[in-house]
Amino acid sequence: MLKKAFNFRLYYALFCFVFVLKVTCISLVEDDQEQFVILETIPHNVDAFTQGLTFDIETARLYESTGLYGESDIREVDIDTGNVIKVVPMENKYFAEGMTLFKTGSGEKRLIQITWQRGEGFIYDADTLEQLDSFTYETSNGQGWGITYDAEAKEFIVSDGSSWLHYWDRDTLKEKRRKQVVVVLAETKSRGGIPLLTSNIDKLNEMELIVEGDAKFILVNRWLTYEIYKVDINTGIVAQIYDMTS
Numbered sequence: 001m002l003k004k005a006f007n008f009r010l011y012y013a014l015f016c017f018v019f020v021l022k023v024t025c026i027s028l029v030e031d032d033q034e035q036f037v038i039l040e041t042i043p044h045n046v047d048a049f050t051q052g053l054t055f056d057i058e059t060a061r062l063y064e065s066t067g068l069y070g071e072s073d074i075r076e077v078d079i080d081t082g083n084v085i086k087v088v089p090m091e092n093k094y095f096a097e098g099m100t101l102f103k104t105g106s107g108e109k110r111l112i113q114i115t116w117q118r119g120e121g122f123i124y125d126a127d128t129l130e131q132l133d134s135f136t137y138e139t140s141n142g143q144g145w146g147i148t149y150d151a152e153a154k155e156f157i158v159s160d161g162s163s164w165l166h167y168w169d170r171d172t173l174k175e176k177r178r179k180q181v182v183v184v185l186a187e188t189k190s191r192g193g194i195p196l197l198t199s200n201i202d203k204l205n206e207m208e209l210i211v212e213g214d215a216k217f218i219l220v221n222r223w224l225t226y227e228i229y230k231v232d233i234n235t236g237i238v239a240q241i242y243d244m245t246s
Helices: 008-014
Strands: 014-020 020-027 038-045 050-056 061-066 074-077 085-089 096-103 109-115 120-125 131-136 147-150 153-161 164-170 173-180 182-184 197-199 204-212 215-222 229-232 238-243
Touching: 050 109, 061 096, 074 096, 074 238, 096 153, 109 147, 147 204, 153 204, 182 238
Parallel strands: 050 096, 096 147
Antiparallel strands: 014 020, 020 038, 050 061, 061 074, 074 085, 096 109, 109 120, 120 131, 147 153, 153 164, 164 173, 182 197, 204 215, 215 229, 229 238
């Protein structure tokens, strides 16, 4: 079973993908010949239009945000069977997008969920899925796509389908800064050490935060591709591209 197979010490290296019938959890490998290893698969509801997945490593609870107008919801999913344990439907006007788990300043576990084009988001109790609050936000294009959480910095990192990452304060949900994601085309650098020749990477979608020593990265899927980009969250520079076509 997946909860038994997980090596929680290596959880930061895991990234879960939703296919039509199953969730596939993999470990990414920085090797040109073998870029990922399949660790486990579980069944997945064929009718769920998955937009966000988040996993509580302390309780082995899996949460899912599903999209489409008139079909969006937030749900808890049994990690062994893929069955829905509990679900909270959303109003028809919302197209749900990314979601992530976080703890408040006093230690309560919460889920934060964003929506596609309405600039509205929601906070839920992670235990009951009760909606506790709602909020509005702005991004570079007014959309919300993916979201992840940096517990050390107490901030959320949000994508909107463009090349921009938005950094929100956990407590106020206000934007602190933005960073553009780029691929370095040449190592020529300015006096400040910043690469001069870069190309923006757009269509940034769902993502997860990983920590490697003192460095922090996000693993972000690029919409309509089979690629995952490993991005330094401090510089926005792509450190690795994983090709998942195999």
